[in-house]
Amino acid sequence: MTNSNPSPSQEQRTHVVVVGGGMVGVATAIWSQREGNRVTLIDMGSPTDRASFGNAGVLASSSVLPVTMPGLIGKIPKMVLSRAEPIFLRWSYLPRLIPWALQYLSHASEPEVRRIAAALEPIIGNSLQDHMALSAGTDGQRHIKPCDFAILYKNRSAFEKDALGWEIRANLGFDWSEHDGASRHSYDPIFTKDLGFLSALPNHGQITDPGAYINDLRSHFETSGGTILNRKVTDITHRDGHATGVLTEDGPIKADRIAITAGAWSPLLIKKLGVKIPVEAESGYHLEFWDPSFLPRVPTLVPSKKLIFSPMKGPLRVAGAVEFGGLKNKGQDKVFDLLKSSMTEVLPGLTYSKETRWVGHRPAPTDSVPIIDELPQIKGVFLGFGHQHVGLTGSARTGQILAQLMNSKRPNIDLSPYRVSRFTDAGQRPPTTPDTIQHRECA
Structure with missing residues (x-):
């Protein structure tokens, strides 16, 4: 008996380039x-270049x-002028930063x-479960650890000064336990006694080795038939308002859908x-401090x-x-010095x-909300970036949403807050020259 609905061949399936x-x-x-x-996943950088590699590993x-x-x-x-504050600025970069900063501060x-x-x-808000779903059936799941996320203050008075933030969390459905004095010490005794109040948020998680x-x-993606290319993408090709592929340093690659997640x-x-x-x-x-004599019980924000x-x-x-110095910034010793002195105090x-x-x-977008959307100007180009400090946390859900959008499925959330149109205006238009590049398929 023949199969009346044969599965599509490799060439017939929609080709997505990420x-x-x-x-x-x-x-x-x-x-x-x-x-x-x-x-096909195209990655131009080395593993240690990624923010995913260097984050705190908290599913926050x-x-x-x-x-x-x-x-x-x-x-x-x-904050900017004091060497004891955790915000740094390369002054030569300030003229370029000002337009963004004014919008950001608004x-x-x-x-x-x-x-x-x-x-x-x-x-x-559901990041632990989102990552469990993403990593199901992969070796990645072994790195996920359910845990509390703790926030450590000098005292209850300092905690109460953050009342707006805690009210917002409560309104969004988050709960927590409060530990003062002896209770704080019992929850995690390794921290300095100068920090005497701790709030612990349950149902969070940690990636114990992000890299x-x-x-x-x-590896799971490749084993399952995916292709990873280490190349730099230099442009996106399109015709009649629809994406047709990407240009790389090694030539063009044809695509039906393109996700920009760089x-x-x-x-x-x-x-x-x-x-x-x-x-x-x-x-x-x-x-990082290796072979430490003790470790916090859970990831802890001070x-x-x-x-x-x-x-x-x-x-x-x-x-x-936080430091503002552009993509070419390689870091400064004084920032690492601050991290080390803070560790010694805490x-x-x-x-x-x-x-x-x-x-x-x-x-970091000016409004602190990621962009998750199809580019209105060119159909078939999808955007997923701008998570600022919660890229690891929000990555699993963002990837799922983008995959649904690229397959013409409607995610079960309101996507209006993440639209790219909140930044664009009528004056921004893509090039209108038709795409005349002869494509070749990637290997």
């Missing part, structure tokens, strides 16, 4: 593959609050914070299509330091700090065998 091999790109590639597509579902909280503008002079109000938090929750996690997912590099590629998206490359840092102390598989990772008595450093770039 540009960007970080966590959002890998999640998009895997979910697109599960939709039955033929998928409750991290819905933007940096632009009310009162930020008045704090900026001190969102530092209570109504905007509430709007941003409400937009982030559908993307990151190994993403490598395991990439993090802070994404706007450079989109700009070639005549669309400017105000996303700044924000440099983030981590410092708001006064703007740092997360995260117990990884092997080292203690201290991650955080974890007195910690000993370790060695320390390692990392600096990478996070994509």
Whole structure:
């Protein structure tokens, strides 16, 4: 008996090209593959370049609050000028930064914070389950650890000064336990007694080795028939308002759908299509302490330091700090010095065998909400970037949404907060010259 509905051949299936091999790109590639597509993942960088590699490893579902909280503008002079504050600026980059910064700071109000938090929750609010679903059937699942996410304050009074943020979290369905004095010490005794109040948010998670996690997912993608190319994409080809493929340094590749998930590099590629998206490359840092004499019980944020102390598989990772210096910024010793001095203050008595450093770039849109959308100007080009500090957390859900959109399925959330149209205007138009490039299929 013959099969009246034979499965499509490799050539007949929709070909999806995902540009960007970080966590959002890998999640998009895997979910697109599960939709039955033929998928090529193009990654121009080395594994350690990715923000996915250097993050704090926290599936921080409750991290819905933007940096632009009310009162930020008045704090900026001190934060930028003091070497003890976790915000750094390369002054030569300031003229280029100002237009973005003015838009960014315009969102530092209570109504905007509430709007941003409400937009982030559908993307990151169920991150532990989202990553479990993404990694199901892969070796990546071994790196996922359910746990609390702790936030550590000097005292209850300091906690209560953040009342707006906690009210917003509560309204979005997050709960927590409070630990003061002896209870705080009992929850995790390794921290300095100067930090005497702790709130613990349950139902969070941790990726205990982000680099190994993403490598395991990439391996699964390849084993399942996906293709990974280490190339630089230089442009997107299109005809009559529809994408036809990408140009790489090694030549063109034909595609039916294209997902741009290259993090802070994404706007450079989109700009070639005549669309400017105000996303700044924000440099983030981590410092790792290997063979530590003790580790925190769970990933712990210390708001006064703007740092997360995260117990990884092997080292203690201290991650955080913000620096604005563009995509070419390679980092500064003074930022690492701050991370180390903060570790010494927060974890007195910690000993370790060695320390390692990392600096990478996070994509920061002016309104702190990621872009997840099909490009209106050119059909078949889909965007998934701009997660700022929650790229790992929101990657699994973002990848799933993009895969659904590329297969003409409607995700079960309101996508209006993530539309690219909130940044574009009628004056932004793609090139109208027809695509005359003769394509070749990738191997």
